[in-house]
Amino acid sequence: MKKTPLYEKHVALNAKIIDFGGWAMPVQYTNVINEHRATRGAAGLFDICHMGEIEVKGPQALDLLQLVLTRNLADQTPGQVKLSALLNEEGGIIDDLTVYKLDENSYMLVTNATPKDRDWQWIKSIQRDKGFDCSLKDISDTMGKLDLQGPLSEEILQKLTKADLKTLRFYHFCESPVIGFPAIISRSGYTGEDGFEIYAAADIIGNIWDELIIAGAQSGLKPAGLGARDTLRLEAGMMLNGQDMNESVSPLEVPYSWIVDAHKEFVGKTALMARKNSGIGNKLVGIEMTGRGIARHGYKVFHGGKEIGIVTSGTFSPTLSKAIGLAFVDMVYSAPDTQITVAIRDTMTPAKIVKLPFYKRSK
């Protein structure tokens, strides 16, 4: 398994380590509920070094990204982050990634860990085919990433940087040193809380980790593992690539229509529009268990005895104290408040379709 630069720190903290897409990652340090609540109530610190970063630079960098990504990036300003989808020719989602516009003609793509190499090869092959004048560089191995998430993130991180974090808006970033090391500070995340994604060189990311732990000790900051990351993102109604979607699923079937701009050309658009015209059969929706039990990935969903779909993510929500999930269901049964049942082992357990997100922070 591959190890992040912070691996030894996780071991020293007695974390439970799991294999996440070939990476040895901490799933929890104490337990998921503690780390989840620390993040919602104060701050959680996550090792996200496993995610990928790809630099795209050159006069035609934007032309390439406009062609490979579904989102219209024409109006993106330097310092802005945009979530987008990378599709295959059939309109299926290869990855959902964020685009950082560093400067005119200079971008950083932040990819999920598992599809990173696939992303790289796909984007590279399109760049070669079209002969776009720009360079691509996979900087994942030299770039570290920490997510600091939770309502106290700003006051904790402010102790370590001169950047004025108060003025940094959501889905915007600045390039500013953290404890003296060059870094990108982005106000964004995957938890539904205020917070930051911090990028800095892999060889010093451990220093920033240590200083954040110290700076946040009084505020209740805790290191948090992938277990809490999963329950936090699910409460916030966010999808996990490879679990809630894959290359056979299009953005129209999941809550990603908003990142598709049909007014521009992009790879996969023809197939996507054909899918749209022939009618979308299934839809990813939120579900909440009304009977006793927890829906889990792979459990079947029924309506009046008829199988209508499958659970893609499911857990016990620590914030709401109930079982929630995401499920792919037949469009016909996808309206909120539709009563369904989930087959949990031998029991047909009542549940209902609900609107996403499950949890929204109070501003």
Place this chain on the structure above:
Amino acid sequence: MSKPNPTDRLYSRDHEWVKDNGDGTAIIGITDYAQEMLTDIVFVELPEIGKVVAKSEPVAVVESVKSVSDVYAPVSGEVIDVNKKLENTPELINQDAFGEGWLVKMRLSDAGELKMLLSAADYEQMLKEEKH
């Protein structure tokens, strides 16, 4: 660190404990080591009273936030009581695995099976070996 394993009961290799009541019935639960491994228990599925289970068959399901784990019957018999408190307070297993967090009471169909279980000392020895 796990709590000490009480010497008034027997243990299975799957981390269940069996407390023989001496009247042909026994109380069954999971060990403190098991709850520590599972961490935050958020749901317990208990069998119906009257269910007959064979040794090594699933008798209950314990779920943490992340995982779903079967609890295997360490002995054969009929379920004659279940710990209903676990329906609303599954965390009792985390708090008191050897006491308030018990799972089921069974009428043993073959008391001889008890001889195949481990003593507290043997169970602790097994845990030590597992860790290496």
